[in-house]
Amino acid sequence: MKHLLTAAMPREEAVALLDLAEDMHQIQEREVKKLPALRGRTVVNLFFEDSTRTRSSFEIAGKWLSADVINVSGKGSSASKGESLRDTGLTIAAMGVDGVVVRSGASGAPALLADWIGRPVVNAGDGTHEHPTQALLDAFALRRRIHGEASRGKALDGVRVAIVGDIAHSRVARSNALLLPALGAEVTLVGPPSLLPPAASDGTRLGVRAETSLDAVIAEQPDALMLLRVQLERQAGKVTPSPAEYITGWSLTDERLARLPGTRIMHPGPMNRGLELSSRAADSDASTVLEQVTAGVSVRMAVLYALLASDQGGSR
């Protein structure tokens, strides 16, 4: 693995990364949470888009691996003064950094940077395209919920996951629609018709099944229900439903929660309580929300280690 640009990867590679994340997960239980693996390595978090959660998670992951982590924000930097994406990337690479974690509002920006700068690049979310570490942490948290301490080596065979929300604009949905099926899970995308991406000739969307009725999908009793953050203000009133209509059709309300006794409730955060899901759903025992956050650090440690540790050396 030279870069992590997409969650599309072979099953074996995904399981190996999740297993590596299990190793990293162990140190979270230690008092001194520090491994020397990336000592002397420099990682730049290049964030053209605000994201306190993802940036902090990558920063902690890098620091627990003893890397020097520098945060560069696109806002207030040269990038906001008209410098091109390419020049910003080349400038940072010229400073001798070992790896770059990129968050951008532009789909494909991390892939272009990877071509231009010749250093390992991690996609920390690009536009409406992908967010591969989010999918990995979702898989990790779900695998742990299902298999517990016996997770190592396992995949998600036969696990049925429904992803609900603004699928068309969600990089989280895209990455999960790639990664979870590779691990053997069955993914169903659920959302209002205007927020689903175009269908292929076989009716699939993003390569998986899509439905417009959340209630119909709830009737199938999925193993996990993943609620996406919804930004109804994006195109207010034009193509998106009103909050009232959204809640009526696609929110995990208390009433719907009661119909899902054995289903894990997932959310990538930040949550809009009362919109995507009720507070009771968010705080229920079925909720994996905080486990997902914890898993994020472990998964990102695994990714940085796989890309930057000297004995890995980009040879894979």
Place this chain on the structure above:
Amino acid sequence: MTSMQTRATILVGASILGGESRDLAIDGGLLVDPATVDRDRADVLDASGLIALPGLVDLHTHLRQPGGEQAETVATGVRAAAAGGYTCVFAMANTSPVADTPAVVEQVHRLGLDAGLATVRPIGAVTVGLAGERLADLGMLAGSAARVRVFSDDGHCVADAELMRRALEHAASLDAVIAQHAQDPALTRGAVMHESPLAAELGLTGWPSVAEASIVARDAMLAEATGARLHVCHVSTVETVEVVRAAKARGIRITAEVTPHHLLLTEELVRSYDGRFKVNPPLRAERDVRALREALADGTIDIVATDHAPHAPEAKQTAFADAAFGMVGLETALGAVQQSMVETGLLDWAGVARVMSTAPAAIGREPGYDAPLEIGSPAHVVLVDAAARTTIDASHLKGRSANSPFLGVELPGSVRHVWHAGRRTVVDGEVQA
């Protein structure tokens, strides 16, 4: 006086429009009967093995001057044109300032005369500043020294139906044509590639086919109602082909163009996120490419036009959504047409001459192209080595910009010699100064 202006030239043994071989003679800017030329006093060129075509005419070229000189100028653009076998290009109006006044179109016309390698026919804007709000002075542009006969807001759609109706009415009285960039703006907000499952996968905003076909359907009915001539720029979808076909069957005065890149390339190239493959309308699906080729072969689509759109590197080397739309195309058009239409058996070389020279000249009312390679016609002649194959690199691009989708791609055919009104503009593949 140079010898070129006084001596006749005889081209020996060229295959005329890909058919029988016979000699051509050029004297005084015209094609003349070889039998009347004294061979001892003429330059003789062995053209055996080469195909003779009429000089190509591009109804859709962006020369960028005035205002975009970092990407192209009239002088550099006609070099690209000559290299591709073109002897006449129609320069789009989306310059800065916009070509919506006689001063601008006359400036572009004059720059073309100065450059000399090809005829430059300025296209006038339909609306002031391409803003789509009020009509430009079409009559003054038509009556200027630039004799504008094609009007277009290309880059923008004339979306307002009332404006389009009035533009068509006005153009009809001037024997001019409105060339529409058919793109419903409401259906294409933020759109950067073909709307498709691939766009969903790549997370890029889609440009749906219906945004083109619906405008063409509306405009066809407006053309019928006004009796005016409508030309559809860069048709890119199977749905639009069907609308144009139905409009022609109805007797509506509609013509249509397709670009070389839409005949050869698909949206799959966007997977790389390389801004070189960003163009408007976008590269479409395989089924569209097939339909466009068939439509060009059966005459539903009348012509090939390049939509040559030069951009400086910084406009392209950025995130796909931020990159400028457009591709250069003058230098590679004939090769792309040979590959997509001739080598597939869909079109013979006489057909190529029709769709790349005779028909575009007729639509743009450029005289001198109605009797290709016939005695008495202006000597606009191209000699092509159809057997050659060339891997395109920056050295083949003679304009100022290198944003070609064909870099690194092998294309058939090579333009060896070009005469523009009897003047040699390309010799052995080299553009003359």
